[in-house]
Amino acid sequence: MSLRNYLFSITEPAVLSTSLLEDENIQFDIPQQNSFGDFSTNIALLLAKKAKTNPRQLAQKIVDAIKYDEQIISKIEIAGPGFINFFYSSGFIANSILSILEAKSNFGKSDKYSGKKANVEFVSANPTGPLTVGHGRNSVFGDTVSSLLEWVGYSVDREYYFNNAGRQMRVLGDSVRIRYLQLLGSDIEFPADYYQGEYITDIAKSLVEEHGDKLKEENAEGLFKDKAENVIFSDIKETLGRLGIRHKHFYNENTLYEEGKIKSVLNIFSEKGMSYEKEGATWLKLAELGNDQDKVIVKSTGEPTYRLPDIAYHITKFERGYDLIIDIFGSDHKDTYPDVLAALKSLGYNTEAIKVLLHQFVTVIKDGEVVKMSTRKANYVTLDELVDEVGVDVTRYFFNMRSVSSHMNFDLDLAKKQSDDNPVFYLQYAHARICSIIRNAKEAGLESSTDSLITLSTSEEQSLIKKLLLFPDIVLFAANSFETHKITGYLQELAECFHRFYTVCRIIGSEQKLAESRLSLALATQIVLQNGLTLLGLSAPERM
RNA sequence: GCCCCGGUAGCUCAGUGGAUAGAGCGUCGGUUUCCUAAACCGUAGGUCGGAGGUUCAAGUCCUCUCCGGGGUACCA
Known part of the structure; x- marks a missing residue:
């Protein structure tokens, strides 16, 4: 059980016993300041009005009703306007690293969505030219979202849709x-x-x-x-x-024609009275479905517009039995998918299963100037050139470290220049350091032990352990919101905790029980770093 | 015109409606007889684009507005 789940299990009954819990969700936050505890909840502030009392009094009532194991929780305080702050016992925290050491490469994974199938469509560039840095964001993000989903139990098919006609x-x-x-x-x-x-x-x-x-x-x-x-x-x-990206399916748009799926969708639209002919073209009644206006699905030349195959294509995704269908597009596709979704919905498909993830554009800056990307005009920086210059790890890390909704500036000169001082090296270095410690410990005859983990009581040790234990929560959170930058941000914080621990807490040469325990903690850290790096598709070097 | 995204430290960006708004890079200074200094510690730097509003509490939610990017095809 995660730390957060334990808090929920002791707090919910207490809140219920005050007969106030209806639809409020109890949230546990990690406060910015250590003095506010390991976790904090604002439930009393939220329910005070309903309870017709002041928040602090209500908080007291809830705290009085909480039954908890004193081996696990050391104290519960009320602070500020009515926050309830929980402090875990340092012994319990220390012993929690056992769960990491046992789970090893599975630590962070969950079976929350096991049995579910997901299709993630990404890249999907037509074969008219090399992939550019702009495609890089789509490619790396799509691949990492796929991995995230696998970590929470989905069976994921990575798919590339292309059109080699027209x-x-x-x-x-x-x-x-x-x-x-x-x-x-x-x-x-x-x-x-x-x-x-x-x-x-x-x-x-x-x-x-x-x-x-x-x-x-x-x-x-x-x-x-x-x-x-x-x-x-x-x-x-x-x-x-x-870049380590392999698609399971390359879906050719032409298949939709060959298998008669285009014709079949057209027939259905026609039978249902959802389409009509005007000026030699076939129009879809999108206005009736709540969209801005009707749109052409077959041009007067007899050629379909992109909407028609897109609709037929998504139907095949439903037919292939996916529970979750993810489309990853650049923001220039913003106005195309609502038409497709509306059409699918009117045909009776559950469009809730479709998540369209739009990423904003990458602005490439080269020699201090913005490069306007255009495949046609051959004005671009290719993804290959980027990988040549900064390497796979930096490329993957960089595209995953920003929220996809933010416009990203990619300064090539800076990326090159900083390659020795890049954030990705910071966490890879933490991993390499641990590997070095393990080598040295072996030489010194020191073996890890979990018999006296309680000796891990300094603030550096405790902070590191708490950070480690957070990993599964972060993975789940990132997967649910399709946000890969939560992982890079977390690993950065984890590496920081480790480097501080390393600086302050010596392992080899310390008193025996302490040394054994600290070595266990280093091993647990290595596991989480490696798992996180693997999830992102980055290498975890043993030496740097 | 309308729709979407962004505007937070010098730069690039985080920031679940909560307590004193953070990180990296860059500034300035300090730390190595000791497991990797690709590290650690400290310093400086902010009217969170602006104005109203909702709330016990707003960078975060609502309205209006300014600036930048993208879209608004019988292109994809």
């Missing part, structure tokens, strides 16, 4: 074709709105090498497009692979 891809194929002709000496002009990137020329070069001038009469959509798609897609997968 106008974009025609332009891509034609871009390669024109570069190919230019390489063969043609003075044909390269249109300004075609893909300007150098990778296009590279692909054209390899075609020249493979086929000579035999492709002069080929059209854009055949070999040129296919070659471009294959090369680009394998680059994308390689980049993701470097």
